Every structure is written in structure tokens, then in C-alpha cells.
Amino acid sequence: xxxxxxxxxxxxxxxxxxxxxxxxxxxxxxxxxxxxxxxxxxxxxxxxxxxxxxxxxxxxxxxxxxxxxxxxxxxxxxxxxxxxxxxxxxxxxxxxxxxxxxxxxxxxxxxxxxxxxxxxxxxxxxxxxxxxxxxxxxxxxxxxxxxxxxxxxxxx
Numbered sequence: 001x002x003x004x005x006x007x008x009x010x011x012x013x014x015x016x017x018x019x020x021x022x023x024x025x026x027x028x029x030x031x032x033x034x035x036x037x038x039x040x041x042x043x044x045x046x047x048x049x050x051x052x053x054x055x056x057x058x059x060x061x062x063x064x065x066x067x068x069x070x071x072x073x074x075x076x077x078x079x080x081x082x083x084x085x086x087x088x089x090x091x092x093x094x095x096x097x098x099x100x101x102x103x104x105x106x107x108x109x110x111x112x113x114x115x116x117x118x119x120x121x122x123x124x125x126x127x128x129x130x131x132x133x134x135x136x137x138x139x140x141x142x143x144x145x146x147x148x149x150x151x152x153x154x155x156x
Contacts (some may be wrong), residue, residue: 005026007089008088008089008091008124008125009022009089010087011124011125012088012124015123015124017076017124019076019078019079019080019088020047020048020073020076020080020146021080022077022080022081022084023045023047023050023080023081024050024076024117025042026045026141026142026143027068028128029042030042031044031081031084031085032078032081032082032084032085033085034085034086034155035062037092037154037155038095038149038150038152038153038154039082039085039086039091039152039153039155040150040151040152041078041081041082041150041151041152042081042150043079043100043142043148043149043150044074044075044077044078044081044148044149044150044151045074045077045141045143045145045147045148046070046071046073046074046077046145046146046147047073048073052143052145053069053070053073054066054070054143054146055143055144055145055146056102056144056146057102057103057104057107057139057146058101058102058103058107058109058110058113058146058147059103059104059105059106059107059109060104060107062146064109064112064113066146067101067113067116067146067147068112068114068115068116069111069116070113070116070145070146071099071113071114071115071116071117071147071149072116072117072119072120072131074099074117074122074147074148074149075097075116075117075120075121075149075151078150078151078153079124079151082151085154090155090156091125091128091153091154091155091156092135092153092155092156093125093127093128093129093130093131093153093154094103094125094128094130094131094151094152094153095131095132095152095153095154096131096132096134096150096151096152097114097117097118097121097132097133097134097149097150097151097152098134098136098149098150099113099114099117099133099134099135099136099147099148099149099150100136100137100138100141100147100148100149101113101114101136101138101147102128102138102139102140102141102144102145102146102147103137103138103139105139108137110123110135110136110137111135112133113135113147114133114135114147114149116147117149118131118133121151137153
């Protein structure tokens with residue numbers, strides 16, 4: 001699909017993907033904010049049914065594949081927040097993804113982890129899912145999460 005193609009919900013249905021309910025904030029913030037033609041999500045954790053899928057550090061108790069799957073969940077949670085705020089079908093393109101990876105000492109494969117989010121967005125949005133990105137290793141994340149992802153999208 002291209003940026004001009006309508007129907008991201010239809011694309012999700014084609015892929016057999018359902019957006020989760022919007023994750024409740026764990027502190028004093030909102031899940032997403034619109035300014036002009038951009039929507040910024042807050043950092044999304046890999047919450048499923050109100051709880052983290054796992055805790056730990058990548059390269060330690062969490063392997064890269066599990067963390068990449070968690071990054072995918074984070075991206076879905078971000079899309080749910082965007083959908084709740086403006087409607088997913090209003091998205092023209094994904095602009096930027098920032099991924100934070102709770103990293104064990106010496107772990108340097110943060111980009112492989114954040115690929116979980118990036119590859120999902122490309123699968124859903126096609127060329128409109130190509131984005132700028134940062135993959136950052138950190139010592140700790142909220143609630144012991146192994147990964148956190150922020151999305152920025154442009155609206156039609």
C-alpha cells in the first residue's frame with residue numbers, strides 16, 4: 001500500500017492483525033498527542049491483557065527474538081493509541097520510530113530488537129511504513145520491561 005491508499009483497518013484485517021485495547025498509562029501522561037499533522041505516541045511497553053509479556057534485560061534473561069516480538073507488541077500498542085486518538089485510517093505515513101532496549105552489559109544488537117517494530121510497520125503500511133529510526137540501549141526501563149517503542153506518524 002502507498003501513503004495515498006485508504007483503509008489501514010482493512011489491511012490489518014487482511015494480515016489477521018487485531019489492534020489491542022489502548023494500554024493504560026503507568027504514570028502522568030497520555031498515550032498519544034496530535035500537533036498539526038503529526039501524532040506522537042508515548043513510549044509503549046509490550047503490554048498484553050494489562051500486563052507485561054516478560055521482564056528482564058536483552059542479552060541476559062531475554063533473547064533477541066523474544067525482545068523483537070515484544071517490540072512488535074509495543075508497535076501494535078502504539079497503533080492502538082493512534083487509532084483511539086485520530087483513527088488509523090487518517091495515517092499517511094510512519095515518520096519515526098524510537099526503540100529503547102534494556103540491555104545487559106555488552107549487548108550491542110539493539111537494532112535487531114527494534115526491527116520487530118519496524119518490520120511490522122512495513123508489513124502493514126508498505127512504503128508508507130518506511131521510517132527514520134533510533135535503537136537505543138538503556139540500563140533499565142519502566143516496570144522491568146525489556147523494550148519500549150515510540151511512534152511518530154503523519155496524518156493525511
